[in-house]
Amino acid sequence: MAEKKVSCDCGKVIRESTDDQLVNAVQKHAREAHNMKLTREQVLAMSEPV
Numbered sequence: 001m002a003e004k005k006v007s008c009d010c011g012k013v014i015r016e017s018t019d020d021q022l023v024n025a026v027q028k029h030a031r032e033a034h035n036m037k038l039t040r041e042q043v044l045a046m047s048e049p050v
């Protein structure tokens, strides 16, 4: 599976090799850094191929 990344509004770039890892990492960052809940669909909609 191809790597994907999400660039957060705060400047953090999260890059993972599977959708599951990306979704987990972005959800964790959003929760811890921004007190925000993101769905899997939202994370995948924000993601770009690396």
Ligand SMILES: [Zn+2]
Pocket: 008, 009, 010, 011, 012, 029, 033, 034
């Ligand atoms: Zn952020």
